[in-house]
Amino acid sequence: MRQACVTLYPALLAVTVLFFLSPTLAWRPWPHNKTNAQDSIFGDSKKFEGSSEFVHLKYHMGPVLTANITVHTIWYGTWQRSQKKIIREFINSISAVDSRHPSVAGWWRIVQMYTDQTGSNISKTVRLGQEKNDRFYSHGKSLTRLSIQSVIKSAVTARTKPLPVNAKSGLYLLLTSDDVVVQDFCGQVCGFHYFTFPSIVGYTLPYAWVGNSQKFCPGVCAYPFAVPDYIPGLKPLKSPNGDVGVDGMVSVIGHEIAELATNPLVNAWYAGQDPSFPVEIADLCEGIYGTGGGGSYTGQLFNGEDGATFNMNGIRRRFLVQWVWNHMVNYCSGPNALDQ
Incomplete structure (x- = not known):
């Protein structure tokens, strides 16, 4: 059994995709001058990066999340109220229809293009479900991949206020605070999903884990709001919500939710011949946040009047979230500063 994951190494031309037993290398397609007749469907602006005729993302007949998606959250460890508000608003913004353009909801419309074998699209509705606090670190401050599943079990089988069990449209999001060590965290992954x-x-x-990297490796998992020590002279950007660790988590959460929706049981949408080593819709666009993105360059981004950097708007907040693969045009796609 393998697990798909996300890493945010900013200076590498290859990304490491870690699975449940052993790592394998994945590659990112880089921009070139290929054009696609279907580009007109998505407007005249340059919204696409990383196009490649070598990417063969295919549907493997497994289920995708076509029913209204409910994200049940487990807050493991010590969390500030302000930190929870940032993440809650991001999740609630996925289905917010009146957010300022470019919006989180606009980013999600790319994910919605994916369908199941009946032609049903992934749900446009993503809502925040019930939450469970595990502030006393019931499974300790050092978690393995298997013990992460034990934390989820504790949440859905708790004697008081257990999380509801909904296998068809529920996603279970385990978020660990900045003092929790997780197997392979920082060295190889910033988050992963599986079932x-x-x-x-x-x-x-279907579930995902994402960790707060503030204390351990912000230059890896909260890039570009923090930068690695091994890149001299590179300056971090100002985070849009004033919390480097949590603002870094938001993009990883978006990455994992998009892949859970399109490949919840690791048998639906992915590239590659071996389902044990899937490369999914967010893996293909890792490190790309706007036009020109790739390698150590994020692409064209917005700079707010307060100096903060972002690429999309939520209900009341701004966020920086990586693009996802658009299988209609074979490009990475997302909200773009050049659309203005």
Whole structure:
């Protein structure tokens, strides 16, 4: 069994995709001058990067999340109220129809283009579900990949206010605070998604884990709001919500939710011949946040009057979220500063 994941190494031309047992290397397609007749569907502005005839993202007949998606959140460790508000608003902004353009909802419309074998699209509705606080670190401050599933089991089987079990449209998002060590965190991953094992949890539930890297590796997992020590002279950008660790988490959360919606059981949308080593719609666009993105360059971004950097608007806040693969045109696509 393998797990898809996200890393944010800013200076590498290849990205590391870590799976459940062992790592494998994935590559990112780089921009060239290819044009596509379907570009007109999405307007005249340059919204696409990383096009490649070598990418063969295919549908493998597994389920995708076509019913209204509910994100049940587990807050593991110590969280400030302000930090929770940032992440809650990002999730609520995915379906917000009146956010200022370019919006989180506009980014999600690219994910919505994916369908199941009946032609049904991924749901346009993503809402915040119930939440569970695990402020006493019930499974300790050092978690393995399997113990992450045990944390989820504790949340859905709790004696008081357990999280509801909804295998068809529920996503379970485990967020660890900045003092929790997770297996492979920082060295190889910033977050990953998979599904729970009935032998551990009692149910098969799609879930994701994302960690707050503020104390351990902000230059890896909160880039570009922090930069690695090994890149001299590179200056960090100002985060849009004043919290480097949490603003860095937001993009990873978006990455994982997009992949959970399109590949919840690792048998739906992915590139590659081996389902044990899937390359998914966000993996293909890692490090790309706007036109020109790739390598250590994020692409064209917005700079607010307060000096903060972002690429999309939520209900009341601004966020920086990576683009995702648009299978209609074979490009990475997303809200863009050049659209203005």
